[in-house]
Amino acid sequence: MSSNVFGGRDGASPPRDRTGQAEAFDAIGDRYDEAFPHKEGQISATEWLVASLPAGSRVLDLGCGTGVPTARRLTEAGFEVVGVDLSAGMVARARAQAPGARFHQADIADLGPGGPYDLGGPYDLGRFDAVAAFFSLLMLPRAEIPTALRTVRRLLAPGGLFALSMVEADADDVPIPFLGRRIRVSGYPRAALRQVVEEAGFDVVEETSHGYAPAGADVPPEEHLFLRCRRGD
Template sequence: MNVSDPTEIVRRGYDSVSHRYRGDHDAPAEYAPWLTDLQRQLPTGASVLDLGCGCGIPVTKTLADSGHRVTGVDLSEVQITRARRLVPHATFLHADATLVAFPAGTFDAVVCLYALIHMPIDAQPHLLHRIATWLRPGGLFLATTGAGQWTGTEDNWLGGTATMWWSHPDAATYRTWITEAGLGVESEHFVPEGNSGHQLFWARRIH
């Protein structure tokens, strides 16, 4: 096992801190308006991809409880095992988001919150292009990205024994990548977190 591989660091990190990161019933306050806005724009029984779904709380569960057909993908086996228990009425794949594949036009929406920033930076633009193909025309993309450029690790993340890794450019670069993928950015805003934060993007497949 190559523990110097960033993807493996992220996998092992979330396996280790799954419960510290998100309890079975935790629902961070900032998610609620995002999910409300998303559901307002979805058709009844929409097909939604939660890319980097973690333990399925709150995104997959909220959408699945509302009658949508949700597929969750996550790198961490611990997270996926929890998700299958916590949201049995959704479909989950234990897979690397940069490698997973779906037929074109599969989803009405793709949600990718706090996940892109854990992927190798050279893989992110390609993934955004693939996400655009997975969406139906007019389909929605909701994502959090980095707001400022940074690549690095944090040892003993969240008070545990795991190391975590991140890599992301700034918000302007993400805006360019999203647009070049064939998605129209409809809105974006900064989401503060501690001394830094993330950028929240709403985009839609143009064609």
């Protein structure tokens, strides 16, 4: 599970206040990488992006966490990398560990229509050839995840790539203990995750899963789902 905590706009209803989520990951700090030292599935999905994109491509690391392994690896591969995370502590760590990338403390709602980082907004980040969202959307209630996925699609260039991971679980905004703090998480059974991703306008190229046993004593074993997707046009 990742440090990445985001809200989302859905029109009439404001996103849940996720200040507590951000503060939890500020407090967790370096213990996150200690609790999750093995990231084989995430590394493999990142290498798919590296192998699929030409040098110089623009990649958004949505929920960048500490900046490793994803943002660092993508910059090493010659990509222009932009990372976004709601946790100020994680953004500071990412800047130190992946200095070749640019990082912003922001909510995913800030990247959506009308947000300051939206296309045409005052801090417009532009379009991207690929987006990576590793264990970030699980920090949202299920009602906000389709909106977040549509925001990702909107930021992608035609034919752009999307690497997504979630924890397999039938859960909606459930509070759990996590490395000495409490956070709220959501998940889907794998068929349901694929459906919500496809309904948001993505073609799923490949699906994999990896069992994972975190080093943290209060974090139970997890099944990690990875979808490699392309923006449908």
